[in-house]
Amino acid sequence: MMRIAVAQFNATVGDLTGNVERILKCAAQAKARGAQVLLTPELSLCGYPPEDLLLRPDFYRACHQALDDLASRVEGIVLVVGYPEESDGHCYNAAMVIENGQKKAVYRKIRLPNYEVFDEQRYFEAGSEACVVTIAGVRCGINICADIWEPGAFELACTAGAELMLVLNASPCHLEKHQQRAQVLGERIEATGVPAVYANLVGGQDELVFDGASFALDAHKVCRMRLPQFEEALGIVDFTAGNLQSADMASELSIEAEAYQALVLGVRDYIGKSGFKGAIIGLSGGIDSALTLCVAVDALGADKVRAVMMPSPYTAQMSLDDSRAMIQKLGVRYDEIAIAPAMQTYAAMLDPLFAGLPADTTEENIQARIRGNILMALSNKTGALVLTTGNKSEMAVGYCTLYGDMAGGFAVIKDVYKTLVYRLSRYRNTLCGESGPVIPENIIVRPPSAELKPDQTDQDSLPPYEVLDAIVRAYMEEDRSPREIIAAGLPEADVRRVVRLLRIAEYKRRQSPVGIRITPRGFGKDWRYPITNRYQDEF
Incomplete structure (x- = not known):
């Protein structure tokens, strides 16, 4: 049997000392509960997303020093920690496997997301190789977040002999996002027959909120562990003869x-x-x-x-x-x-x-x-x-x-x-x-x-909010044209009015404070509409 601990904790971007201490605290708790390996979230060492800190060479030096400090202070448990790696002039979103103070293996994220709120291709180069390490007699493959969202990286590790996948994540929430994560991970498991443990970051970072909700799916895509949303937690899941078991099963929240x-x-x-x-x-x-x-x-x-x-x-x-x-x-x-x-x-x-x-x-x-x-x-x-x-x-x-x-x-x-x-x-x-x-x-x-x-x-100035919200959602979140929105049954006069107002208000939104994102597309990092433009929408 291998016992895996999942550290769902609240990292702070740039607080390398504080994040190291959080990881060490989780490692001590995991050891006390009999775990042989501790899985942390994506870039847990430096927090996510570090954005243009990743353009600073001194930031990488500081992260590497923090990683060395962490490795020297961990004993009696294998640690899988996310960190930004600089190697020979190349930068990667990486995960290090640390055992007995030694850096045993490194995995470099293969699929770099460059959509919605993500800009990873601005900072990182993509890895190309699988990483499979033996921990407590179990062949464990490593993936990082977006690696699981399309076929490729997950299957590569399974082909290399992985019996269990350990997935580090910094997946920001929008409503019902946790269900989407389980669906896409289930697709990888269905294709390979290899179960997986998914560790997700929790906490707020500017407009993003990370909801945790870490989980584990067995080879039949059945959820065997689920940690709570929006709070720190240390989950325990046992892997025995190909099966996953856990006593941690948080209930799901309503939309509200x-x-x-x-x-x-x-x-x-x-x-x-x-x-x-x-x-x-x-x-x-x-x-x-x-x-x-x-x-x-x-x-x-x-x-x-x-x-x-x-x-x-x-x-x-x-x-x-x-x-x-x-x-x-x-x-x-x-x-x-x-x-x-x-x-x-x-x-x-x-x-x-x-x-x-x-x-x-x-x-x-x-x-x-x-x-x-x-x-x-x-x-x-x-x-x-x-x-x-x-x-x-x-x-x-x-x-x-x-x-x-x-x-x-x-x-x-x-x-x-x-x-x-x-x-x-x-x-x-x-x-x-x-x-x-x-x-x-x-x-x-x-x-x-x-x-x-x-x-x-x-x-006096706006359509009923039920109509207004439906038009904004269709145009702004779903990229549907006014013609399509009208065809779906919304009043043409209201559609024309709302789309016009939405377009001319962009200069205001650019000057608004940053705010919390809870939908698949908010007015922030993932909405980049030109203020000056003469495009005529399709009516």
Whole structure:
């Protein structure tokens, strides 16, 4: 029998000393549980993705020194660790097998992804050879992440004699991604008959969240181990006479739980790893800021979150009442700062310049920018980070104000459609137990409004969110043409309007804060739409 430990831990990019200590801690725990080998995630030594740190020769030198330090301090267990390798002027995404302080074998990733959020061909050369090592009498093949997504690397190791595949991964999540991983690994197993153990990274890194959910599939594609999502864990799986067994079998999450936990982890790690003192959120009395506030409190604790309500003459009393009710439930610091005096000052300054011109969105945007200035001033003074509250539906069509509600350092729900915002808000209320809902029902059921002019609602300017979200998803995530979207049954007038708005809002999105990605394609690293272009869509 061989006992494999799977280290699903939260690495920090560039924290080589800290990551080495995490790996050593996992190795000690694995040894105590009788494991002969410890499998770590992809690039676990340096964190993933290191991006342009990989263009620095000194970074590779530091990583190699950290690897030497790690190897010298591990005894009594074989370690499979991911690291960036520089060899004779060539750079690789690699995995080192360490045994008794010695570097026993190295595997170089064969398939380098260059799609969605991945840019590995920018940094690495592809490996070409299988790596099969004997551990506790078992012939183990090594693969890294994208190697399993197409036939080739997995089969190469099996042809070289692998009885069991060990797969290191840094696979960022989007909703239901864990099911997709099991499917593609199952395809490799079906083709070869060789079982596999899959270790995945967990934690937040800028816009990416890694959800863990490490697992093992036997030769019949049956899941024999599953670790929890969005938390660190050390899994144990036994390999005996070709069979896998484990007592670790975490339950799968609902879509709402998966999305919510991704947001919480993303906020916790962005603020924690970046060294900010806490979070500041501008409350509006609407559902977006309410959900963002809940996420922040669950991520950081109420003592590190500050909410600011900045009413204007157009703010409804209901908005104030609902915000105060939320604050009472959550226990965060709360301030109310009326912006009417600033609005009057701006009006006095600009009226001579606006003479003869009718009021329009300019005056609305000034209100948003006053609020943005107040939040950023508090951020500068306290060292806390402003969390913006715009959702994916609004970001798609530019229903947001540059230097106003877009002002801040991290966009929590930037990749959350408005329809999902409602579902997540109701989900969060189910977690409250006997204390009752945190987000007042009024916030959930009232028509959404920016409250920048009398009797304003979002639907004055936008299609119903169910229609808007369906159009954005089809155009932006699925790359379907307007003609195809209309043919699928969505109203032509709404399709034309939304596609036009989506295109002209790109200059705004380029200036928005980085935000958490939870869909297969977010407005970030994997959306690179030209701001200046004259392409005419197919209608």
